Amino acid sequence: MKQYFRIIILILTTIALSHQSLSASEEQQGVESNSSPVDLLSKVVDSNYLDFQPLGYIELPRFFYAEDGFHFFRSTTSALNSDRGFIDVAYLENEPETEGGVVVPATYELTRAEGEPQILFDFSITKHLVWFWFGVFIVFIIFIPLARKYQRGVGRTTEPNGVFQNIFETLVLFIRDNVARPNIPEDKYEKFMPYLLTAFFSILFMNLFGLLPWGVSSTADVTVTAALAVLTFFATQIFASKDHWKHIFWFPDVPVFIKIMMIPVEIVGQFTKPFALCIRLFANMTSGKILIFSLISAIFIIDIHFGAIAAYGSSIFWIGLTLFVYILKAFIAFIQAYVFVILSALFIGLATEEHDHHHGDEHAVEHAHS
Amino acid sequence: MTTVIAQSLLDVDFGLFAWILITFLLFMFILAKFAWKPILNALKERESSIKDSLESAEIAMEQAKKISADNEKAMKEAEQKAQEIRKQAVEEAEAIRQERIEKSRKEAEAMLEQARETIEQEKQKALVELRKEVADLAVQAASKIIESELDDKKNKKLVDEYIQDISKN
Numbered sequence: 275m276k277q278y279f280r281i282i283i284l285i286l287t288t289i290a291l292s293h294q295s296l297s298a299s300e301e302q303q304g305v306e307s308n309s310s311p312v313d314l315l316s317k318v319v320d321s322n323y324l325d326f327q328p329l330g331y332i333e334l335p336r337f338f339y340a341e342d343g344f345h346f347f348r349s350t351t352s353a354l355n356s357d358r359g360f361i362d363v364a365y366l367e368n369e370p371e372t373e374g375g376v377v378v379p380a381t382y383e384l385t386r387a388e389g390e391p392q393i394l395f396d397f398s399i400t401k402h403l404v405w406f407w408f409g410v411f412i413v414f415i416i417f418i419p420l421a422r423k424y425q426r427g428v429g430r431t432t433e434p435n436g437v438f439q440n441i442f443e444t445l446v447l448f449i450r451d452n453v454a455r456p457n458i459p460e461d462k463y464e465k466f467m468p469y470l471l472t473a474f475f476s477i478l479f480m481n482l483f484g485l486l487p488w489g490v491s492s493t494a495d496v497t498v499t500a501a502l503a504v505l506t507f508f509a510t511q512i513f514a515s516k517d518h519w520k521h522i523f524w525f526p527d528v529p530v531f532i533k534i535m536m537i538p539v540e541i542v543g544q545f546t547k548p549f550a551l552c553i554r555l556f557a558n559m560t561s562g563k564i565l566i567f568s569l570i571s572a573i574f575i576i577d578i579h580f581g582a583i584a585a586y587g588s589s590i591f592w593i594g595l596t597l598f599v600y601i602l603k604a605f606i607a608f609i610q611a612y613v614f615v616i617l618s619a620l621f622i623g624l625a626t627e628e629h630d631h632h633h634g635d636e637h638a639v640e641h642a643h644s
Numbered sequence: 645m646t647t648v649i650a651q652s653l654l655d656v657d658f659g660l661f662a663w664i665l666i667t668f669l670l671f672m673f674i675l676a677k678f679a680w681k682p683i684l685n686a687l688k689e690r691e692s693s694i695k696d697s698l699e700s701a702e703i704a705m706e707q708a709k710k711i712s713a714d715n716e717k718a719m720k721e722a723e724q725k726a727q728e729i730r731k732q733a734v735e736e737a738e739a740i741r742q743e744r745i746e747k748s749r750k751e752a753e754a755m756l757e758q759a760r761e762t763i764e765q766e767k768q769k770a771l772v773e774l775r776k777e778v779a780d781l782a783v784q785a786a787s788k789i790i791e792s793e794l795d796d797k798k799n800k801k802l803v804d805e806y807i808q809d810i811s812k813n
Contacts, residue, residue: 424686468676
């Protein structure tokens with residue numbers, strides 16, 4: 275991968291040098307504007323609208339708690355044009371932009387014109403939430419009819435019928451037999467199946483949405499992955515066995531002073547596990563997203579800095595690389611969904627298993643000897 | 645600029661967090677009730693029914709094997725019995741034949757013996773009679789011859805001696 279990049283950069287430098295005189299004027303323009311030609315950040319972070327450019331934006335409802343109570347607006351525009359004193363933060367200093375007499379949002383960040391009373395909690399429905407719902411909606415429309423099919427008897431008493439049923443049955447069985455069963459004790463795994471299945475399929479569809487035109491993968495938002503990781507954390511802590519707590523607070527088979535040392539280590543470990551879960555999924559999805567945007571944007575950046583010919587010339591490389599990353603992302607969508615659930619299952623399994631070890635006895639013997 | 649990107653990327657939005665948490669749990673319970681449970685139960689049921697039918701097929705095969713083995717054994721036994729019976733019959737027949745032969749031989753022998761005895765008896769009888777007849781004849785003849793010279797007593801004595809001599813011979 276690194277070598278690939280080096281070669282491309284080398285080629286680009288040659289092209290750039292050969293066209294330096296030609297691109298001089300454009301370069302000046304680029305320097306003049308002095309801002310990023312591609313707004314990468316707005317594509318990656320959450321927002322209060324659905325982006326269907328060039329078709330347009332769909333503003334999402336605003337719902338938040340301010341010091342004077344709950345406020346609900348159909349859209350950010352309606353919030354800005356209401357008589358409750360909400361204003362876009364950009365308009366605190368600048369003159370509000372209007373379109374046909376209606377104030378339009380600039381940053382979508384609301385505040386009070388007077389600064390008081392403040393907005394405390396923003397429960398607005400955001401882009402990532404909507405795409406999360408889409409993901410779960412897909413799970414609904416796939417699995418509820420499938421469940422009906424099973425209830426009718428297809429796949430229950432007879433063999434499964436059709437591609438659709440076979441594909442998703444394979445995935446469900448995969449989660450049950452390769453994720454839940456090997457990690458979670460046999461008598462407990464059934465309890466966690468709904469969580470693992472829902473997490474797997476919703477993460478999978480959220481990941482795959484990132485590959486669609488206009489699609490957004492909600493898993494590229496640390497808040498979403500944090501919420502999922504928190505669920506795994508609760509699952510491990512709520513259903514933890516006695517042995518789990520014993521391991522945390524009185525680590526077996528080690529001398530007493532190490533036992534005491536192990537307490538903070540184990541407690542921190544309880545939090546790092548879901549934290550890693552959260553960061554892994556988020557970083558994988560976000561990096562893929564940023565990489566694709568960056569590779570596409572490279573064409574425009576080259577256009578500004580080195581000229582149109584360099585941009586055209588190099589675009590084939592960028593597009594080739596983008597396709598490569600895109601295919602990689604399709605794999606990663608599956609792999610990360612799998613990794614999330616298998617690690618969740620592993621953590622749940624570790625917390626819930628009851629090992630009938632003879633730590634106590636062995637320990638007593640050891641002590642007697644020493 | 646870079647710090648701004650990093651910040652907004654890693655910001656945890658409390659509102660979104662709450663929404664995701666609540667809606668995920670809600671969806672999970674709905675899916676658990678209407679999708680996962682029916683599917684998993686159906687799969688489990690199917691698996692157990694397949695397992696049961698495999699097991700029962702195995703049992704049935706085992707039984708069939710046993711039955712066929714039993715049949716073979718019974719057939720063998722029957723054949724053996726039949727052979728025994730045949731052998732016995734042949735032996736019996738032979739015994740009967742032997743017995744009959746023996747019996748007829750004995751009968752014949754007995755008849756022969758009887759005949760011999762009868763002959764012997766007849767012979768003795770005849771001898772006695774002959775002796776008596778001869779004696780009488782001799783007496784008559786002698787009396788006729790020696791009627792004049794000898795008395796009866798002397799004659800008889802003479803004849804007896806003579807007959808004694810004859811029987812000794």
